[in-house]
Amino acid sequence: MFKFIVNTTSVLMDVIMRRYLFFIAILLSYPAILFAQKVVEISIDETINPVSAAYVSKGIEYASKERAECLLIQLNTPGGLLKSTRVIVSAILESPVPVVVYVSPGGAHAGSAGVFITLSAHIAAMAPGTNIGAAHPINIQGPMDSVMNNKATNDAAAFIRSIAEKRKRNLEWADEAVRKSISITENEALNKSVIDVVANNTTDLLRKIDGKKIETSAGVKILHTRAARIEPLTMSTTEKILNLLSDPNIAYILLLLGMYGILFELYNPGAILPGIIGVICLILSFYTMHSLPINYAGLALIIFAIILFLLEIKIVSHGMLAIGGAISLILGSMMLIRSDSSLELVKISRGVIVSSTAITTLFFLFVIGVGLRAQRAKPVTGIEGLIGEVGLSLETLDPRGLVRMHGEIWKAESISGKIDKDSKVRVVAMEHMNLKVESLLNG
Known part of the structure; x- marks a missing residue:
């Protein structure tokens, strides 16, 4: 009997020791597990363009490579190019890692293209004091062709419905956001099943989405984000420069500066520097314009305006050529960028157009005019x-x-x-x- 008790006690102690050691191993490895959990974060706080599309793709690739729990996109945008939006949406839908789009901080807006991006996310979240909805910017050169606009709108509506259907979001609201430019607050978006979470900040967001089951292109993944560390992934210097150049206003100004530089070099052969600067500005403006919906009639009017200004210097027209050049420059500037859809937020600022026209007129009438008159003046020194x-x-x-x-x-x-x-x-x-x-x- 005593031997039986001893054997039984020995077995029980062995079981207890094994379980004890097992729990000790778990506790010791738990900090390492927590440390390994990572969330990659990127921030989009500008219009959607080819650079931001490449930035999102870069973030997804990096998050996948680092085996991150998810990619967190901090979003605040009034909209942008639909072509770039499609690239971003496609990248998110095919992402092997969960993508969380968080409209923040307070006061931020996911407008127009931002609606497509937010709805395509595996988890859509918004901060208090934000809103989401189509912007429908008014084009300063007047109403677009109704047939083309309706065609583009119908295409965009079908696109956003397919996104909402895949992510099981409010299909009816998504369609109206495109067709009727409806905009709603974060609480309304949550109640209408447009988004999944309203979070006060990033920490609150990661706590609320912890444990959610996400279906990605690589399979089902359960998020462990409560104690995950956030690793920001910022744009490189090159990407920041290219992002700046993607602004239509910058492209327009570079175009004018490029023309000024080339013309100044032609009228002052051997100056060299104006010609170099002019060529660089033209190349940079062409880089930007290749991704923008350029109206070549507007570009032709701008070139014609420059020619009229030059003729004003050569020919005595009592200001008629200068007036014609100013009118041509204004019309060409307003027509230069023309989107096929009112859903795209792509335009040149009215203030930039007016100021550029005024400066150009003064430049040709006074600066170049004085220079050419000085060249034609009778020599006062030398033989x-x-x-x-x-x-x-x-x-x-x-x-x-x-x-x-x-x-x-x-x-x-x-x-x-x-x-x-x-x-x-x-x-x-x-x-x-x-x-x-x-x-x-x-x-």
Whole structure:
């Protein structure tokens, strides 16, 4: 009996020790597990363009490579290019890692293209004091072609319905957001099943989405984000520069500066620097414009305006050519960027257009005009500056002698006969450093 009790006790102690060691191992490894959990964060706080599309794709690739729990996109955008939006949405839908779009901070807006991006996320979240909805910017060059606009709107509506259906979000609201430009607050969006979470901040968001089951292109994943560390992934310097250049206003200004530089170089051969700057500005503007909906009629009007300004310098038109150039520049600037859909937020600021037109007009009328008039003016220095000048004969010119001109003594030859001493003479030519003069009495 005693032996039985001893054996039983030994077995129980062995089981207890194994379980104890098992729990100890778990507790020791738990901090390492927590430390391994990572959330990659990127921030989009501008219009949607090709650079931001590449930035999102870069974030997804990096999060996948680092085996992050998810990619967190901090979003605040008024909209942008639909083509770039489609690239971003496609990247999110095919992402192997969960993508969380968080409209923040307070006061932020997911407008137009931002609606598509938010709805495509595996988890859509908003901060208090934010809103979501289509913006429908008004184009400053007037209403677009109704047929083309309706075609683009129908296409965008079908696109956003397919996104909402895949993510099981409010299909009806998604369609109205495109067609009727409806915008709602974060609480309304939560109640209408447009988004999944309203979170006060990033920490609150990661706590609320912890444990959620997400279906990605790589399979089902359960999020462990409560104690995950956030690793920001910022744009590189090159991406920041390219993102800045993607602004239509910057592209427009670079285009004008490029034209000014080239023209200045043509009118002042050998200046070199204006030509170099002009070519660089033109190349940068063309880089930007290749991704923008450019209206070539507007570009032609801008070039025509520059030609009119140049003609105003060459031809006396009493300001008519300058007025025509200013009108052509304004019309061309308003027409330069023309979107096929009112859903795209792509335009040049009215203030930039007005100020650029005014500066261009003054530049050509005064700066270049003064420069060209100075080139055409009679020389006042050097040998050429002596032609037509008046001096005094120091001795009788019959026909040769000495004259005083600009405080200097010159050899001179009279072409108007004998000239008495102390007579006023005028220079009419110069030959081999000898002045050809005539008497003012005969002139």
